[in-house]
Amino acid sequence: MTPNSLLIIILTIIIVEFIVDTVVEYINLKHKSTQLPPQLQDIYEPEKYATSQAYQSEQTRFGFITGSLSFIVSIVLLVSGGFGALNSFLLQFTTHPIALALLFCAVLYFVNDIITLPFQWYSVFVIEEKYGFNKMDAKTFVADKLKGHGLAIVIGGVIISALLLTVSWLGTSFWVAAWAFLSVTIIFINMFYTSLIVPLFNKLTPLEDGSLKTAITTYCKKVDFSMDNLFVVDGSKRSAKANAYFSGLGAKKKVVLYDTLIKDHTEEELVAVLAHEVGHYKHKHIIQSMLIAVVQMGIMLFIFSLFAFNDNLSQALGADKSYLHLNLMAFGMLFSPISTFLGIFMSILSRKNEYQADNFAKNTYSATPLITALKKLSANNLSNLTPHPLYVFLNYSHPTLLQRIKNMEK
Numbered sequence: 001m002t003p004n005s006l007l008i009i010i011l012t013i014i015i016v017e018f019i020v021d022t023v024v025e026y027i028n029l030k031h032k033s034t035q036l037p038p039q040l041q042d043i044y045e046p047e048k049y050a051t052s053q054a055y056q057s058e059q060t061r062f063g064f065i066t067g068s069l070s071f072i073v074s075i076v077l078l079v080s081g082g083f084g085a086l087n088s089f090l091l092q093f094t095t096h097p098i099a100l101a102l103l104f105c106a107v108l109y110f111v112n113d114i115i116t117l118p119f120q121w122y123s124v125f126v127i128e129e130k131y132g133f134n135k136m137d138a139k140t141f142v143a144d145k146l147k148g149h150g151l152a153i154v155i156g157g158v159i160i161s162a163l164l165l166t167v168s169w170l171g172t173s174f175w176v177a178a179w180a181f182l183s184v185t186i187i188f189i190n191m192f193y194t195s196l197i198v199p200l201f202n203k204l205t206p207l208e209d210g211s212l213k214t215a216i217t218t219y220c221k222k223v224d225f226s227m228d229n230l231f232v233v234d235g236s237k238r239s240a241k242a243n244a245y246f247s248g249l250g251a252k253k254k255v256v257l258y259d260t261l262i263k264d265h266t267e268e269e270l271v272a273v274l275a276h277e278v279g280h281y282k283h284k285h286i287i288q289s290m291l292i293a294v295v296q297m298g299i300m301l302f303i304f305s306l307f308a309f310n311d312n313l314s315q316a317l318g319a320d321k322s323y324l325h326l327n328l329m330a331f332g333m334l335f336s337p338i339s340t341f342l343g344i345f346m347s348i349l350s351r352k353n354e355y356q357a358d359n360f361a362k363n364t365y366s367a368t369p370l371i372t373a374l375k376k377l378s379a380n381n382l383s384n385l386t387p388h389p390l391y392v393f394l395n396y397s398h399p400t401l402l403q404r405i406k407n408m409e410k
């Protein structure tokens with residue numbers, strides 16, 4: 001295929017994705033109803049329900065503005081050959097392939113961050129602030145940015161360098177070695193996420209002794225689940241929104257409860273939330289998602305290996321000859337529809353897993369406190385209680401609140 005036809009395919013993909021996203025967001029926004037389903041009547045006072053809808057409208061509008069901006073910038077850069085031009089410009093500083101690739105990615109990463117910075121600021125300090133979610137001050141915002149950049153430089157730098165090194169050593173069969181390396185990296189990050197990355201941003205403290213810990217320990221003994229790593233994280237440092245999650249494997253496994261969750265829920269509700277998380281572990285959902293990520297990575301790298309040395313990909317982005325990082329970038333854009341389908345498949349699987357975890361909590365503990373906890377969470381987070389089914393199908397990693405309640409009441 002000629003560089004020109006590749007460029008046309010890339011542009012078509014970007015345009016179609018933008019239109020589909022915008023239409024689905026619009027349908028979802030229009031789908032909101034002033035009437036709540038009977039099972040959900042007790043969640044919101046009419047006034048708070050109106051607030052939750054205003055919050056969703058504002059977020060959708062804001063998403064449309066940022067999405068349109070990024071769409072326009074992408075189209076302009078592609079049509080004008082901007083990526084190739086940037087690459088030629090950087091060639092005067094280094095011609096070393098790995099250094100050039102790192103420099104190219106760093107420039108794009110930081111330029112993108114600078115352009116989107118006012119929007120990130122607006123989202124936190126105007127929208128989230130207005131609805132009472134934001135607990136972050138300017139200092140935390142800046143510190144988060146700097147730490148995020150540090151992590152991106154280290155992790156991104158290691159991954160890009162490793163990928164390019166394997167290509168220069170092994171040629172077209174690089175994908176096997178790159179796959180092995182990236183798989184180990186995915187598993188490593190999964191295992192040590194809570195021990196290494198979370199403490200950079202938050203304070204984790206072991207749950208203190210008391211009636212909550214006793215209730216949790218009693219439940220864990222009952223379901224034969226060894227629970228030595230139960231932490232509370234200071235989520236309230238940034239947002240009033242609450243959450244709980246599970247990470248790691250084997251002896252490294254950890255359950256993390258947000259302080260905002262503990263504040264607003266009864267002991268029974270907290271044990272029910274924990275029972276749901278234990279359900280994910282007992283059904284091996286964490287290993288499952290890790291394995292899927294590894295398999296997906298292998299498929300993607302294999303397909304990339306078929307295109308990696310195709311000069312036309314770089315030329316489609318405006319370069320004069322082939323550069324591996326430009327090929328990778330063009331490949332990423334061409335691969336994006338496949339990523340979208342894989343993403344939808346992952347969401348379907350994830351929603352199925354959520355039902356399994358809910359059922360586990362129901363069978364080993366009780367459905368009622370989990371239902372009241374989920375209702376409180378939805379209300380506190382001003383969640384959309386009546387999303388459009390198409391929007392749910394495409395984007396939701398969790399079933400809707402109403403679907404989860406119906407499932408548990410069966």
Ligand SMILES: [Zn+2]
Nearest residue numbers: 276280354357
């Ligand atoms: Zn879950």
